Amino acid sequence: MTDPSAPDPGEADPGVLAEGVSAVLRHLVLLLRRTTAGQPVTSQQYAVLGSLEQGPRRMTELAEEHAVQLPTMTVQINRLEDAGLVARGADPADARVRTVELTGEGRARLLAVRRARIARLGQDLEALTERERETLAAALPVLAKLGRT
Amino acid sequence: MTDPSAPDPGEADPGVLAEGVSAVLRHLVLLLRRTTAGQPVTSQQYAVLGSLEQGPRRMTELAEEHAVQLPTMTVQINRLEDAGLVARGADPADARVRTVELTGEGRARLLAVRRARIARLGQDLEALTERERETLAAALPVLAKLGRT
DNA sequence: CAGCTAAGTTAGTTGGGCTAAGTATGACCG
DNA sequence: CGGTCATACTTAGCCCAACTAACTTAGCTG
CATH class of the missing domain: 1.10.10.10 (Winged helix-like DNA-binding domain superfamily/Winged helix DNA-binding domain)
Known part of the structure; x- marks a missing residue:
């Protein structure tokens, strides 16, 4: 659930891919937030x-x-x-x-x-x-x- | 300048790659902002x-x-x-x-x-x-x- | 039971976005 | 050449989203 670590690739169908990309985007946003917090x-x-x-x-x-x-x-x-x-x-x-x-x-x-x-x-x-x-x-x-x- | 469309891949050096990833992240953030603006x-x-x-x-x-x-x-x-x-x-x-x-x-x-x-x-x-x-x-x-x- | 810890909430500040409205300058046209 | 329209910004006022500090309530433990 809501875990992007297993997006099951090998499937290049746009619909399926979109869900994987969406999950990864969410992960990256969180990552960015953590790495940019508290910077000058x-x-x-x-x-x-x-x-x-x-x-x-x-x-x-x-x-x-x-x-x-x-x-x-x-x-x-x-x-x-x-x-x-x-x-x-x-x-x-x-x-x-x-x-x-x-x-x-x-x-x-x-x-x-x-x-x-x-x-x-x-x-x-x-x-x-x-x-x-x-x-x-x-x-x-x-x-x-x-x-x- | 600040354009992520030509990150020049083929180079898997972490340092170089980091700059490319950084540029792409910025692009994705902007993309996300545009697509989520005005949603319910x-x-x-x-x-x-x-x-x-x-x-x-x-x-x-x-x-x-x-x-x-x-x-x-x-x-x-x-x-x-x-x-x-x-x-x-x-x-x-x-x-x-x-x-x-x-x-x-x-x-x-x-x-x-x-x-x-x-x-x-x-x-x-x-x-x-x-x-x-x-x-x-x-x-x-x-x-x-x-x-x- | 006294006192500490844990879970949430409240209050107040800052950053970042928006629209609407105002100011000042440039451009165009009769 | 003056009136009107367009352009480039700024100001004002709103909301969302993050933070810390301080408060309340409930559990835990000696």
Whole structure:
């Protein structure tokens, strides 16, 4: 019951597969919750910082990328700004748009949190067999395709 | 940047793999958010209802299973009770414990939401090739093992 | 029975999402 | 060139979901 450890593969029927995927998704969500609790930034904040790694972005871009409404992103950025992790700027070509970019501290925090997360995930992955890791690696592109309708 | 569609598999090194998994996890979280928004129960409520499918459970069990503190589960169950989806009971052997079980309406709601979710996921899966579905099915047991340290 | 432990609840705070409404700037058109 | 519409954000107010601290009630144990 509600245990995703035996999804019985070998059956590639979409209906049956959907139930297995659903159970695994639930498991992964719980896993994520546990591994991100108590970090110096929440998982949402971490995700937003990640969007800023390549340079300044506008509010609308950020909201769209994270699938939230603009007001939600405004509040999110307010918090990050208060924490000194990002800074707002202006677009010289259009006075309506606000840009957001990482501060030095923000970039440092991003990298630190990323290192920690990757390390923790790496530990879990090391517990797998080589064969299992290959299986997982092969499935990543498929998972990435999901929902790109 | 931040696009998980090209995780470059074939490399089963834990470190490299961890980054790919991390990116895909982020993608799946966004996907989940989009597909569960505006449903008749939130994804948390749905998860709790799912825990009750096999029969009554105690508060502590539920909190533990969902990796939340007891007060969080109390509030959660309060809402579900107000909505008429679950009912509280008592343990005859220990007057301290409260049990929680599905009402008829709760069970109906659970099944309806599950059908909807499975159906939506099934659509995504149908868009994949047979080969991709097999790859995904093979990876499910591996994903389920993650975090079972 | 006194005192500790265990199970839940209540209260208060924070984060994160939403809609509705407001402000300011750009764009377009008569 | 001025009025109107559209765009980019922000503000305000709501709900859900997580947390800790503190309280109540019930069981357990010396």
